[in-house]
Amino acid sequence: MRIRIKFLTFLIGFLVFLPFFCFYIGNFLSINEEDYLDEEYEVLKSVELISVEQTTKSKLKPKPDNIISKSVLIGYSNADNLTIFSSFTGPKGTTVILSSYGYLNRRVYCRLFDANKKEIYQKAVSVFPEFTIKCSEDASLRPAYVAVTINKKDIPRNMKRMLSQETKTTTSQKKSELTVCLAPLFGESPKVLMLIEFIEYYKLQGADNFLIYSFQSTQETEHLLNFYRNSSSSTNMEIIRIGNETKCLNRHRCRHEMQLQDCVFRNQYKAEWVVTVDLDERIMPIDEDSTLLSLTRKRRNSKISELRFRCQWTLRYSDVSPGPPQIKNLPMIVWHNTSHVAPQNHTTKSIIRPENVDSMGVHGVQKFSDPKFIVELIEPKIAVVRHYRYVEGWSFFLKEAESFGEFFKFDLSPSLSSRIVKQMSFQVSVAVNDAPLQKITVTPSTTIGDLHSDAILVWKDMAIVYDVTEGNGNGPATTLEQLGVNSLSMIYVYTTSFPCPSGDIRSIVPAQVRLITQFASAASNLFNQAKTTAPSSSSNQNARTSQQADDGDDGSIKTMFSRKVLEKPSMLKALTENMFFRLKNEAHKLAFQLPDLVERFTQNKDQTYKEFEAFFRSYIEEEVHKEEIIQNNPNSAEAKMFLEARRNKELINEQYVHSMTHHPEDMIAVTMLYINLTINGVPVKAFIDSGAQKSIMSMACAERCNLNGLIDRRFQSMARGVGGLEKIEGKIHLCDVKVEDAHFSCPFEVMNRREMDLLIGLNVLRKHGCCINFKTSRLEFGNGTSTPFLQSHEIDSHLKEIMALPEEEMHIDEAGPSS
Template sequence: MRMTIWTRSTVEVLTPVELDSSEQTTTKLPSREKSQFNGIISQSVLLGYSNADKLTIFSAYSGSNGITVILSSYGYLNRRVYCRLFDRNKKEIYQKAVSVFPEFTIKCSESSSLQPEFVAVTINKKDVPENIKKISIETTSQNKREFTVCLAPLFGESPKILMLIEFIEYYKLQGADSFLIYSYNISGETEKLLKFYKNSLTNLDVIRIGNETKCLNRHRCRHEMQLQDCIFRSQNRAKWVATVDLDERIMSIKDDLTLVDFIRTFDDPKISELRFRCQWTLRYSEIPQGPPQIDNLPMIIWHNTSHVAPQNHTTKSIVRPENVDSMGVHGVQKFRNSKLIVKLIDPDVAVVRHYRFVKGWSFFLKEAESFGKFFEFNLSPGLSSLIVERVMSFQLSVAVNDAPFQKKNVTPNTTIGELNNDAILVWKDTAIVYDVTSETNEFGPATTMQQLGVTSLSVLYIYTTAFPCPSGDLRSIVPAQIRLISQFASAASSLFNQKGTTAAAPAPQRAQRPEATAGSAEDEDEGMKSIFSRKILDSPALLKGITETMFFQLKNDPQGLARRLPELVERFFENKDQTYKEFEAFFRLFIEEEVHKEEIIKNNPNSAEAKMFLEAKRNKELINEQYLHSMTHHPEDQVPVTMLYINLTINGVPVKAFIDSGAQKSIMSMACAERCNLNGLIDRRFQSMARGVGGTEKIEGKIHLCDVRVEDAHFSCPFEVMNRREMDLLIGLNVLRKHACCINLKTQRLEFGNGTSTPFLQSFEIDTHLKEIMALPEEEMHVDEEGTSS
């Protein structure tokens, strides 16, 4: 069948995107997805018109359809800006007024006579360009990559290493020959992994995205920008491009059919998008902190899977980038040619498997349940073994190549005989010592790494140094990268002390594993809160390490820690100047209190005290769930409100006035009076004290009649004069009533009774006013109700 879905074009006229499918599509889309076809970004995400970022170019590309600019600035959708082109000497050769559509995207026209090499975008025609960008000029290659995977921006401190390895290795198995990885604000471990992949693969690019934006749903806006950049970056480089998130796997139902083979079956050039329906496989816990382990691979351990979602509900796509004009999160928004079509993929052929972490997602689970029954999904044994082997080989290679004493490539099938005779293998908290020349060895030279039980492989190191060290200090040869030094040293030392010799042990022995750490899977169900364990209190070494880490974070990044342990941060700042010794006692007491609560809940759940603790715990969970729901569906409620300012003139001097209908009187600062030459008109007889929410301040006097010009009209206004540096001029209720003013928030204008109206200023204009006119440091700005707009 064929059906038509309507999307928005650059001139705000709806144009059809043709769909081609042999299956029946649902006639009613879930309400939460309707915004997909109302524009590139859901209207609920759009902030006020005045909250736009500073106009900045992220990238610029030249193709068969002219020059396309991708902005990193939020808030310019459908606004007119000027695209300005420059030659190789940065001499301007072309200028045109264009609209930003879709969000973050500007379509510039090439000069017919000169080939531009640089581009800039300005708000006004005569503005001096501040962000001239080199244009990426690439001709269409005959040797295009066949299948490129674009990964949505990585961000945050949650463990990503294992899932990222699984993501890349899975899509490599599916035939992907190129990757575009976008990232911002990620952990050092993730950065290290990306660096390794970038150095080892010639077909993987890492694109950094800036983190500064006024968009409330920051990740969503960065994702929208990344999608446009991915499409235009790939238009001359790749035949097909998949746009997916880190936890999404587009998967053929047939085990022997890879994605690249599936794509090759579509030889109709009009088919420019393959759209896949979604299934959710639920992850009930986050990947544990610490070294990634094979046993935690999401595709291997999670199986509870939803029924396939209705058509066009949170779909994902593989597209021909050369035919796409704008890309959305869940499908193409606009093709370059109205004859191009979308192929709706039958879920019996291929689907998107979304390995979704359920925390904070309960509001959507009911909707997912409405699609049909959940079922147990398992990867085929062949695919499972391939993924494990690829991930395991990669982890071994990375870990060994990081070791300071020896560089050696290792795979799961590497044998003991292929390593040095006196090598020591270290993973987790276990040490194995072996001598391959000994006849009593349980493991011989042909024993493989897999047979040794090496599964947590990112902390596998190979040493060729005799033990114990001449200095007697085992730690002196353990590389600084290993953060489990105390556990390893304890286990290995006991083993060596039993032997009492510098020779390697005659038979392999597995040291007794110490108590589980805060990063182990057993105690990792709630991430950082796994420190609330009796095991931690009973292990001085572990407690000391965690205490040092917490003290460092509280001193250097309290905001980041507050998102995970708000109670700890709040209590710490009651005495934030405490010494480390004082913090040790404070932190131990804090853990003891939390452990005590958990033990009461576990051992005596029906007691009044347990019920009180449970009620507090449930309230916190409810608050977090409501906050996530609010951020997703009502993000405008979280926006710091930009205050209302207008431009006016007094005695020929331009002034920015703050409109405050809650203030009884209108106020002028002494600095403003001096700039406007009104000092001589201040009546000092009206000195008094002003009382308000902020406290009490002295009124220096009053200007009875001041001529204020707004647009082309003049108004007489009285002002109280005060020494307030942060408030240059305030128009209060007395002036607003006198001139019958209307604060029209729909049109974003201040309207006067005589018909005069003037627009409210944008936040960046107010920032400039506070910094330059009044010479205020940024931390003293009061543009927004809850802080600075920036």
């Protein structure tokens, strides 16, 4: 009897706690679903195929064979608030796209309103497929607004204006033949270059309309999108913003699936075919003379509503470099290591007829509007998806990709790559006849004649690149690509109307170039380099010859990293002698091409030629070894490390060139801040140092100003600063300092410092409310007094006076004395 009672007690307790346990498990799975559900792959619903190719079985996680079923696991308490992303009304009735997670198969009330926001229709419907509500099939309703509520008597709080869909199009609104829907942009990584390549590639494939979904983008990306949207080209672009008001919109996979449903219904009556791809995916015909548009035009069977393409991965070992986009860094041109084609229905991508689709998945149609519509599997020999996958964080994917078959090197044909490059538009700075520089949009195929029909002379950055008097074949049809112009270039154009008193047009030097040359000359003096001057008519030819010689050295440097040089003693000997001479006499020039070599050489500058010979051979062998690892095993960790180091060096050099061209003043030491003041009638030059905690007076200055008797030697201590430890001899508590016509009371620590008379530190600056005004180059006091900072020549003469050193030793460190 007791056993029965215990059993019944246990059974009742189990039944009481079972609902709570199920509720907890449902919420747990909804919160941690990304750990249990595959982020990249999904099993597609069975569809009728017209390809005779046998479907390849792939190892996928087991899932129910239905349409996007994962939301049924979500507890209702964890679902988003009902939020409408978009809504459409047209010949097939009214459809709503939710941006809320957790409502699949749940009943909600769809409520329609007229233009006066008066409710005209209400119906209980289920959310099916995911994110989609088919409110009404009555095309005659024509609502102006829509709202969705949990209960039919709830007050609508998410009312949304309807987007009207029309089957008839006007001449100005011609139906798109091929529209591209781009998966939502997000993240801070540089996207400008990939976005340009993406848009220009699909334009070449026949796309005439783009839907760009943007969840998060940088300012540079926004500028690019606005440029395309406002351009006068025949390609239309619509930018659709995605907010972050729901949990779904803050999850990449969720907002991607929602975006796909929006893309389908937004284009149902606007586009014949729609491409659904990510930013790093290119659906590419194998015959590069063919296009995706020609591929779709051949599909005359109206039942074919999806073209499904199998995938190949081309591996990217580094992300796109930040900074101005460079055409040479285009992923389609730079990266080549490509996988074997993946099995059927494994990460495929599609081109669809949106009018016949009810639900779209990341890798294929989930549900057609009628069972008669079918999928055509495109054979890999006709076209594939090339996914330019950045490999960081995807090591698990690489192992799976290797199981498909051997990787191979894929190169775009010169024809296609040149067409892509010619489509690339970018901005350059152009000045005509010394007018202010203006940003203009160009392409590599833009000609000199396009810049100005009367151009006779063109400078690019610091050199002449176009001269009509040279007779070298250059003319108005010369393209910017031929002149080596990129987005970093500054172009100076001179026309027949520009005055040239000497009669030699090559004597014309842009005002900006003269300024840059002056800066470069100052920088050269500072670093004890050879002095340079602006090119003149007599020196231009020499400058160009020197530049050509440097270009030749570039070629030699590239060829010396090869096994051929090591195997030919005569070639190696000549290269070694040349490099030894250059490192001994002009290492500062070589440092821009081979910084590692110069750095290692400077560690033992006094080595003999014999010692250098062994050192240099070892260096070449190291570089050859690196190149061979990159070529033979590009997937290895060592190769990736070498590639990343190379990319970093290239980026550093690009930034240096950009800095020298656009910000040459950054290469010159900043003039430190000094002011004139008077103490006890003695003129003193004071160094302003907001980084110093206390103000300091030298013992020599105290003696000149007759303040020796006011030094309180009880305050002797040690001061720690940039130069190490220094002894403080004492303190002057109250010192009358005259600046202009005003008097200020200042305390000073007294030290035996030779390189300065007086240092005004933070304690005095804060006490008197001082402001360092760089715009007016003055020190301003809180009482309205202001005094100018000294010029560099005044500072140098002052330092020479107090330190009694030769002039060449007068330059103090940029950091300045600081305590």
